Amino acid sequence: MSLPHAILTALLEKPSSGLELTRRFDKSIGYFWSATHQQIYRELGKLEAEGFIRTLPAAQPARGQKKSYEVLPAGRAELARWTAAPQDPKTLRDPLLLRLRAAAVVGTAGLEADLRRHLELHRRQLAEYQEIEKRDFPPDRDAPEDRLRHLVLRAGIDLETFWTQWLTHALAEFAGLPGEGRDRS
Amino acid sequence: MSLPHAILTALLEKPSSGLELTRRFDKSIGYFWSATHQQIYRELGKLEAEGFIRTLPAAQPARGQKKSYEVLPAGRAELARWTAAPQDPKTLRDPLLLRLRAAAVVGTAGLEADLRRHLELHRRQLAEYQEIEKRDFPPDRDAPEDRLRHLVLRAGIDLETFWTQWLTHALAEFAGLPGEGRDRS
DNA sequence: GAGCTTTATGCAACTAGTTGCACAACCAGC
DNA sequence: GCTGGTTGTGCAACTAGTTGCATAAAGCTC
Numbered sequence: 534m535s536l537p538h539a540i541l542t543a544l545l546e547k548p549s550s551g552l553e554l555t556r557r558f559d560k561s562i563g564y565f566w567s568a569t570h571q572q573i574y575r576e577l578g579k580l581e582a583e584g585f586i587r588t589l590p591a592a593q594p595a596r597g598q599k600k601s602y603e604v605l606p607a608g609r610a611e612l613a614r615w616t617a618a619p620q621d622p623k624t625l626r627d628p629l630l631l632r633l634r635a636a637a638v639v640g641t642a643g644l645e646a647d648l649r650r651h652l653e654l655h656r657r658q659l660a661e662y663q664e665i666e667k668r669d670f671p672p673d674r675d676a677p678e679d680r681l682r683h684l685v686l687r688a689g690i691d692l693e694t695f696w697t698q699w700l701t702h703a704l705a706e707f708a709g710l711p712g713e714g715r716d717r718s
Numbered sequence: 719m720s721l722p723h724a725i726l727t728a729l730l731e732k733p734s735s736g737l738e739l740t741r742r743f744d745k746s747i748g749y750f751w752s753a754t755h756q757q758i759y760r761e762l763g764k765l766e767a768e769g770f771i772r773t774l775p776a777a778q779p780a781r782g783q784k785k786s787y788e789v790l791p792a793g794r795a796e797l798a799r800w801t802a803a804p805q806d807p808k809t810l811r812d813p814l815l816l817r818l819r820a821a822a823v824v825g826t827a828g829l830e831a832d833l834r835r836h837l838e839l840h841r842r843q844l845a846e847y848q849e850i851e852k853r854d855f856p857p858d859r860d861a862p863e864d865r866l867r868h869l870v871l872r873a874g875i876d877l878e879t880f881w882t883q884w885l886t887h888a889l890a891e892f893a894g895l896p897g898e899g900r901d902r903s
Numbered sequence: 904g905a906g907c908t909t910t911a912t913g914c915a916a917c918t919a920g921t922t923g924c925a926c927a928a929c930c931a932g933c
Numbered sequence: 934g935c936t937g938g939t940t941g942t943g944c945a946a947c948t949a950g951t952t953g954c955a956t957a958a959a960g961c962t963c
Contacts, residue, residue, distance in 0.1 A: 535813040536919080542820045552941050565815040572920065574943060599941070609824060616820045617828025622836050623812055625877060628720040628805060630750040630870045635727045635801045637866040639794060643802025651807050677895050681822040684888050685815045692810060695880050703869050710862050721949080737911055757950065759913060784911070907961080914955075921948075929940075 536576050539566045541585065541604055541612040548589060548603040551577055564662075564689055577602060585611055633703070645707050652700040659693035662686060721761050724751045726770065726789055726797040733774060733788040736762055749847075749874055762787060770796055818888070830892050837885040844878035847871060 543549065543557055554577075555570040557563075580586045585608030589601040604612075629651065636644050670683045728734065728742055739762075740755040742748075765771045770793030774786040789797075814836065821829050855868045 535816050538820060539816050542816070542823055545823045550941080562819070565810050565812055565819075567809055567811065569921065571943075612820055613824040613827075616817045616824055617832075619832045619835065620813060620817075622814065622839055622881075624752055625750050625874060626752065627750055627808055627873075629807065630873055631720050631724050631727070632801045632805075633866055633870050634747070634750075635723060635797055637863040638727055638730045639798040639801055641866070642798075647802075647804045650804065654807055678822040680891055680895065681818055681826070684891055685818050687887070688812075688815055688884055689810060691880055691884060695876055696807075699873055699876060702872070706865055706869055710865065735911080754951070756913075910959080918951075925944080931938080
């Protein structure tokens with residue numbers, strides 16, 4: 534149950550409407566927790582019902598009407614509670630690894646091309662993160678919040694680095710595989 | 719939709735009953751694609767209905783009765799198709815990173831202890847993978863299937879290595895954070 | 904042979920997330 | 934002043950995965 538807390542964090546950083554949140558989930562927050570606008574609207578409704586957020590005064594009636602939310606003290610408390618509460622690490626769960634294992638049984642035909650595509654995508658993502666790092670975290674900035682946010686970005690950078698390296702290694706292995714191993718279905 | 723294909727792979731490696739599959743998903747396959755016995759039984763039913771697998775002759779009636787499955791040619795073809803079909807890389811999605819970002823807003827109190835726990839768990843997992851590597855992939859083995867399976871294990875090892883390093887780094891950052899940054903809710 | 908535990912199979916309900924669509928208001932251009 | 938795209942909000946249905954429980958048979962223990 535992370536989405537409500539992702540939204541609380543985003544709203545604490547800056548009160549927003551559903552659409553604004555959606556946009557922010559397409560950028561910064563979405564880099565490690567993506568969400569569609571439907572999920573966000575549904576969750577905003579629940580959070581309001583639970584008394585964790587409320588709509589800012591101003592206009593609120595009817596559809597097609599911009600509605601901005603802000604976090605109430607109960608919401609902040611809930612977020613603090615959740616942040617501190619122990620949670621088990623996510624277990625690894627990746628279809629790509631499954632496909633590799635399947636390839637050991639049915640042959641690697643076709644898989645290689647998709648591996649190349651993945652490599653390219655991860656390289657691009659890595660470049661994008663590095664761009665953000667250069668822009669948002671110059672060496673002199675070191676307020677506590679910046680340090681924590683930088684740490685999160687570092688995780689993204691290091692993960693993309695891992696994937697590009699691993700995929701490169703995998704493709705090298707493929708190249709060394711005997712021809713008959715590459716398709717035997 | 720990876721579970722059916724995980725099961726097909728497992729059954730191609732060795733025909734099994736639901737319980738045997740469950741056990742294998744608790745070990746090797748489960749390292750990168752976990753599944754509960756309920757998921758497995760449900761999926762076996764579907765795969766059989768679709769004509770991808772069938773029960774081995776022998777005993778098959780009633781509950782509490784062992785039922786073994788084997789893959790039919792259609793199942794193998796489907797697995798080969800799926801393995802070669804392009805799929806987008808999984809997007810990063812980790813509650814831990816979210817909690818770190820939340821901590822930038824509500825303070826890091828409590829989070830540090832859980833980070834330490836994660837570090838310990840990842841270290842343990844890493845040791846386990848390295849143990850498997852030593853046991854199952856001695857330097858002289860290099861049949862194509864072994865190479866591919868080794869590659870998958872390598873991904874696990876490298877990912878756990880990444881997490882231990884990143885968590886170590888994160889904890890070092892926490893230590894350097896000013897006291898007031900550690901809890902301001 | 905009555906009861907207890909283990910092995911093996913399975914249903915049903917729930918939670919989280921995705922996809923597809925609907926609809927209202929506003930803002931152009933003509 | 935209507936037509937057509939864009940912005941903003943939302944419902945409903947579906948898919949994947951989890952949790953909790955039910956049940957049947959086999960074996961063991963006294």
